[in-house]
Amino acid sequence: MKTKLYMIIIIAWSCVCFSCSDFLTEYSQDQAYVRSYTDLDELLVGDVYMKCYNVTYNYGFSITQTFYPYVHFMADETQLCVTGSASVNEAPSYLFGYYTWQQEVEKDHEGTGVWPEAQDWENLYNYINVSNLILSLIDEQEVTTAADEENVRRIKGEAHFLRGAYYFTLANLYGKPYTKSTASTDLAVPLKLSEFIVDRIFERATVEEVYTQVLNDLLEAEKLLKDIPRKSIFRANHATVCLLLSRVYLYMEEYEECVKWANACLDEQSALIDLNTFTGTDFLSKDSPELIFSMGSNHLPLNLVNASTYSTAGCFMVSKDLYSRYRAGDLRTQYFVKFNGESYSYEKTHYSYGTTIEVSDNFTFRTAEAYLNLAEAAACLGGTHETEALNAYNTLRAHRIAGYQPESGLTGRALVDSVRLERRRELCLEGHRWFDLRRYMVNEKYPDEKTLVNDYAIWEYSYSTYTYEMVLYRRYMLPPHDGAWTLPIPGDELDANYGMPDNERGPREYESLLN
16 A cells, blocks of 8 residues: 555656646656545545644744744734843744745845745645646546445545635735735736646736635535535535635625625534633644644744743744733633733643644634634624624623623624624634735725734843843834735746746835844
């Protein structure tokens, strides 16, 4: 079996190894090593789902094992800790280009390359290309029993879901936020839906074209996975697809569709952890009744201040701005984020040596999001839908706040703002905030703009004082509608696809805070 699977992977990798500059290399039509759908199922698990790694050190040691971790640091959920005992911490320097919204995101403050800027582009397109391969072969596999037919449907549905999810992610990293009036002209990323190579220069599809493809994939996955039993929370099921559909439609401001699919998700899985009675240590756990799906690793416990951190200055921590959004009685200040007297710590899950954190920090689907998608979409629809919005909003908050008294008088903009604030509290540090800020900025009915501010500092050890001393302290700002709300296209892609336009972010000015 290992030999057979190895040959399948060779076929797949002959089709996916690219710096998207090749996009695909030629792949052999010889399918002799694909004996049955089980081989494609193994390929799906091994080469399309994000891997979950055993995290041991910070980002400086685990760069190639992460998936777009910078989304946690580009927004307003984290900040650099500048108080306490300084220590050598490499994580901030590795993420400097993202954290301070530079054009050259791969470089530190001295212009040295420290991060592989094309890593996520290549990884996500690799996964897409293996999905293309699986979808091209799955219908050719022999089906003799009802169980065979169900497995083929499941594999095909998962492949469609993953391809749609990855294109959605790429579009929101490298394309402008979805805006109805300009989506047909705003540029996103190249679309490649065939397993075959074409020798041509690729162009960026529009935001509208990519979203159309995302919806095509997800709606096909929804039909295929309906009534198919879930294999595990690490494999996409029907509820997973419904939740992502609700998110996509929310981004598109198609609120009725968002409500429809959020409800479809909750019809299948609606449980919430009640923090009033919760006795566990990790809120994010594979055994959580509200966990629908997860893939990839969680690197935050080793990159943010937490209960086991001894020296704090020079480390990333939860932002004071985020922590200040919680009110008295909110139990999430025990299980999500916490104030430790000097710093703000990450508490959703914890790391212990030799273990693997199995719930991702940016690709986790929970029932809480379904309630929030439903609440926001219904609030934006207004009128009689506001009752449905308040019901979802109050249901979630009753499970998070001690002695909660349901809200009844919120309406219009006040209701929308309250739901969005609740979304920030609830989904913090799960990969939503950066994307939410982008879409709020261009929202047609209830726009909300914010200028982001991030401080960056460097310490060096002084042999005269025998302590670390601050030698650089700068403040960077990102105003609304700045080009840096969209990542630059990796340089290798621009070189290989002559004429492909970049996302220009411009020079980033800063204010020196060091006296």
